[in-house]
Structures are given as C-alpha cells and as structure tokens.
Amino acid sequence: MENNSIASTTPVYTLSVTADLSGIPVHSIRQYIDKGLVIPFKKKSSRNLFSQLDILRLKYINKLLTEDGLNIAGIRTLLALIPCWAVRHCSEKERESCQAFLSVTYPCWEASEKGTLCKNTNCRECEVYGIAENYPDFKSFIKAIIT
Numbered sequence: 001m002e003n004n005s006i007a008s009t010t011p012v013y014t015l016s017v018t019a020d021l022s023g024i025p026v027h028s029i030r031q032y033i034d035k036g037l038v039i040p041f042k043k044k045s046s047r048n049l050f051s052q053l054d055i056l057r058l059k060y061i062n063k064l065l066t067e068d069g070l071n072i073a074g075i076r077t078l079l080a081l082i083p084c085w086a087v088r089h090c091s092e093k094e095r096e097s098c099q100a101f102l103s104v105t106y107p108c109w110e111a112s113e114k115g116t117l118c119k120n121t122n123c124r125e126c127e128v129y130g131i132a133e134n135y136p137d138f139k140s141f142i143k144a145i146i147t
C-alpha cells in the first residue's frame with residue numbers, strides 16, 4: 001500500500017480521470033463500486049467523484065486481485081469479517097438488530113439495517129471503511145484492535 005498520509009480526501013476526480021490516474025480501467029472501477037468494495041462520493045447529479053485517497057484504495061484492491069490471488073468474492077468476505085462493533089463500540093442492544101453485525105457475507109457499509117450510530121455516519125469517512133487505506137494489511141488492523 002502506498003503512503004496515504006498526504007493523500008487528499010477531497011473528491012475531485014471524475015471516473016475517467018480516476019481510471020487514468022490509477023491505471024485501472026473504468027469497467028473495473030465500476031465493478032468494484034457495484035460489489036461494494038469502494039464507495040465513491042456522489043454528486044447531486046449522481047455522478048461519481050473520487051479523491052486521492054480513493055485512488056489509493058482502488059489500487060490496493062487491484063493489487064489484492066492481480067498480485068495476491070484474491071477474487072472479488074474473497075475481498076468482500078474479508079471486508080465482511082472486519083469487527084466494526086469493536087471499532088465503533090456500539091452497544092449490545094444496537095447489535096441485536098444491526099445487519100452489519102449479523103451478516104457474514106457483505107461489508108458492514110452495505111448493510112440495509114444499521115444501528116443508530118452507523119445510521120448517522122458517512123461510511124466514506126468511517127475508520128472501518130478506511131481500513132484498506134489505513135493499514136498495510138488486515139493482520140496489522142486486527143493487531144491494532146486487540147492490543
């Protein structure tokens with residue numbers, strides 16, 4: 001993963017510019033969005049915009065696919081395993097009805113029914129969603145949670 005400390009989070013790049021800058025084809029980026037691996041910023045016109053940090057995330061996902069032997073279903077499963085409740089410290093009461101807590105097949109940000117804490121949070125800005133940008137690998141993240 002490239003250094004993200006100076007990557008801007010401001011969404012300014014269109015899909016085609018993002019494809020040029022990342023070296024990832026437009027159709028692949030669309031697929032990553034469709035599968036819930038990336039959440040673009042949506043303009044009122046419903047066009048997607050991307051930031052520098054989004055581009056790093058796209059490149060990270062692309063690396064998992066092209067170099068690390070994962071497929072899209074495998075990445076979704078990995079993202080679904082992130083213990084969001086441990087990061088956000090939601091109550092047991094909230095977990096009872098939260099699909100993000102109960103599901104094992106999709107990332108928490110794809111859940112249709114979320115607890116109140118998550119309902120009021122923009123997933124693009126959440127630490128759980130940002131794991132791909134903020135940790136070099138999943139194991140580093142798990143270590144950060146439990147130590």
Ligand code: SF4
Pocket residue numbers: 084088100108109110111114117118119121122123126127128129
């Ligand atoms: S705010 Fe979104 S990304 Fe963060 S834990 Fe909740 S559902 Fe997941």
